[in-house]
Amino acid sequence: MRERAMDLYEHQARELLRENGVLVPRAEVVATAEDARAAAERLGGRVVVKAQVKTGGRGKAGGVKLADDPAAAERTARRILGMDIKGHTVHRVMVAEPVEVAREMYLGFTLDRAAGRFLAIASAEGGMEIEEVAAHRPEAVARIPIGPAEGVTEAKAAEIAAAGGLPPETAGTISRLWTVLTAYDALLVEINPLVVTRDGAIVALDGKVTLDDNARFRQPSWDDSGDRARDPLEARAAAAGLGYVKLDGRVGVIGNGAGLVMSTLDVVAGCGARPADFLDIGGGASAQVMADGLSLVLDDPEVRSVLVNVFGGITACDAVADGIVRALDTVALTKPLVVRLDGNNAARGRAILGQLAHPLVHQADTMDGAAARAAELAA
């Protein structure tokens, strides 16, 4: 299992918009200050230097700066590269030509989970946190449902523009943004701000696109090599097909099924310990999957104890126990392991672990008891 939604970097989103006919400022993406200077020279001297990280609030954090000439672009890029913005390290900056803005607006398409369809969101006020505007002055943000069968026709695009208070000339951009959403299986596309320039052009100054990882099978062009998992354990889990999220505590948590693992994290936290990992071995996991999962969590240097919480539905508890035994053949267990098995073949699974008689392997009868024990052993 992989992460299910993939945010693109601004420069990737910009490329999708550009390929689909949305006007964007000329720009280059670079990884060094020297290259930023060269890019600024090519772009005419005066440029905007923008940190490329997958998080909002870059401007507030000092990650977006205007530079008046190539030398200033180099200095600015040097300051921004390596900066930490909400836990994201800046490895690249975008150097873009500045745009003479007459007017800033907001335009996006997002999923309305409750209604089970997409919504256009349009506002005559852009360039700021749209969530804030929506929260404080909901009337300033138009939300227009899109019929799943109809999509965005020319008439619908005009309706969206009018509802959001956008000029009629934005209708083309609205249609093109919808094309990006549907053609690339995106869950969210957003242009903020969408601007009218001094000479009347409609330009996307910044774009955000979130792709639906479930559609990967029909989107072969997606390239996220080396980008998906910044944590090495997450990269390893992705390669092994395990559902994994690295957390910042001390108790490694392994279970079957996303809901049960999430719940186990909460129960561990309720016992006063912080979970170190979320690892879902999935439904019907084999002994090999269990062994891979346990090895992974044991390799997390932060982990002080491991909790395996399995309710066997499709998953067989004896396979889980076999997987634990198999993992211990190859990994020296130096941290305590608490195991709770219930459901399908639980008695057989418990017997296998009983026979193992490993001094660091503890069995627990209940989920709460297992969490309490694992929390205590991690203290």
Added chain:
Amino acid sequence: MAIFLTKDSKVIVQGMTGAEGMKHTRRMLAAGTDVVGGVNPRKAGTRVDIDARTVPVFGSVREAMDATGADVSVLFVPPPHAKAAVTEAADARIPLAVVITEGIPVHDAVAFQAYARARATRIIGPNCPGLISPGQSNAGIIPADITKPGRIGLVSKSGTLTYQLMYELRDIGFSTCVGIGGDPVIGTTHIDALAAFEADPDTDLIVMIGEIGGDAEERAARYVADHVTKPVVGYIAGFTAPEGRTMGHAGAIVSGSSGTAAAKKAALEAAGVSVGATPTETAGLVMALLAEPAETPGDAA
């Protein structure tokens, strides 16, 4: 009685001849489900022997319904073909389609949910374990032997938490357990199940399991406050989930301040729902409520 699925339900399986389809068809038959056919256009006219039963394979949902009177389809069709399979089921006007498939693109789910709604086909899922009315019928992958028939109704976004609660409350038993799935766009919602349980004379108490992401639980809480007279016990998973990370289920993600477990718990409690801190505590709340003597009309005044 039970909701959505009863002993009279006639079940077909789209994708029955695949590995998952075969495994779970066997389990459904063992649980007493009346599986009357499979659907596979390339194997139409063949038959499959499963344990003591012989199940015919039809070329389409329509053919299967005409030949057997089927009124439920369970889908084990892989993600690239799921949209076409659900569309076919809806075109045949099957009343209930249970979509087990995990990993269906959201754009496909948006399209087929609207399509099915327009044809009065109820969808459960996708990415769900299905539903079971213990002792009557089992449509999906929920293990049948961990509980028994009884008077609790259960609706949940999570498969394994469904099993955990079924097991903890096995001595009391269930009318129906519905796994609605953890995807962002699902067919049958908490509210749909709450409404059906409220109307079901054989359900005395409702357990509702939610998790982070979206605001379905908050909307369900408002529904409980306005429309549900039976006791409701809740549980929410994901208090420790960090913002912006997908916790296994495609829909389980906290975005900014929205979709948090704390907000969902608070909304449920404000609606008079007792919310457990752990699955075990949640089961304890159910047992305590069912042990209380029934309220007489005078007590309410």
